[in-house]
Amino acid sequence: MKKSLILVLALVLLIGTTLVAQGSKEGAAQTYKLRASTNLAGTGTIGRGLTKFVELVNEKSGGRIVATANYGSELGNQAEQVEMARTGSLEMVVAAPGTGPGTWVPQLMMFEFPYIFKDNDHYRRVLKGLEGEVTKLVQPYGFIALAGQSQGSRHMLTKKPVTKLEDLANMKMRGPNAVYISMFKHLGAAGTTMDWNEIYTALQTGVVDGMEASPSMINSMKFQDVAKNLTITDHIIACTYYFFNEKWFNSLPSDLQAVVREA
DSSP states (O other): OHHHHHHHHHHHHHHHHHHHHHHHHHHHHOOEEEEEEESSOTTSHHHHHHHHHHHHHHHHTTTSEEEEEEOTTTTOOHHHHHHHHHHTSSSEEEEOTTTTGGGTOGGGGGGGOTTOOSSHHHHHHHHHHTHHHHHHHHGGGTEEEEEEEEEEEOEEEESSOOOSGGGGTTOEEEOSSHHHHHHHHHTTOEEEOOOGGGHHHHHHHTSOSEEEEOHHHHHHHTGGGTOOEEEOOOOOEEEEEEEEEHHHHHHSOHHHHHHHHHO
16 A cells, blocks of 8 residues: 555656646747837937847847847837837837837936936936836836937037027927927927928928937938038937836746846
């Protein structure tokens, strides 16, 4: 009787161990899809950063995460891409906090207040230091924020030369959100918003007289082909964060979460 009982217990233990090992193998073999997007061009600093991120995730995860990226208006404008990440149609969106989740969390527009940061080093320290606070603000909307990236100092690109403040009077200037519109108003210009990928045509057809962005962003879209005058103003330093769908991120095993964070 005792021998039979020992044999049964041994068999149960063997089966249990086999099932656990099989489950571990299946867990390790599971792959996760990471669809990422930005409304900015793939040739700019933000786009190139996203390309590198995708490469690192695919490499460091050993194929357990299959990451892809879309750029520009391939998946719609910035607001549409942010909504896709919120609902799970994308796993991550690279977006400016003020014009992305800032739709629901207006506090995030503080990253784009004019003339409050000394330089890019100061700005990067703020981005890194506030990462946790940004996540707290966007978590109720289903996001986790990682990897704040400076877009550099922004300047004004116009069709007519601007050499003094009075030259801005009555000019129609494109800005991404309410902070910029208010700034242009106080400078004597008229501000208007439109998606990043609509600016080239708007400049070309005279819908707007100018826009503002960092030189690398301007060059990535070739805006200088239709507006020839760059006024160095350093008025705002803007940024993007990587906003991950929280459910997707939390579904990753801890080692893959570490891979994403490190990348």
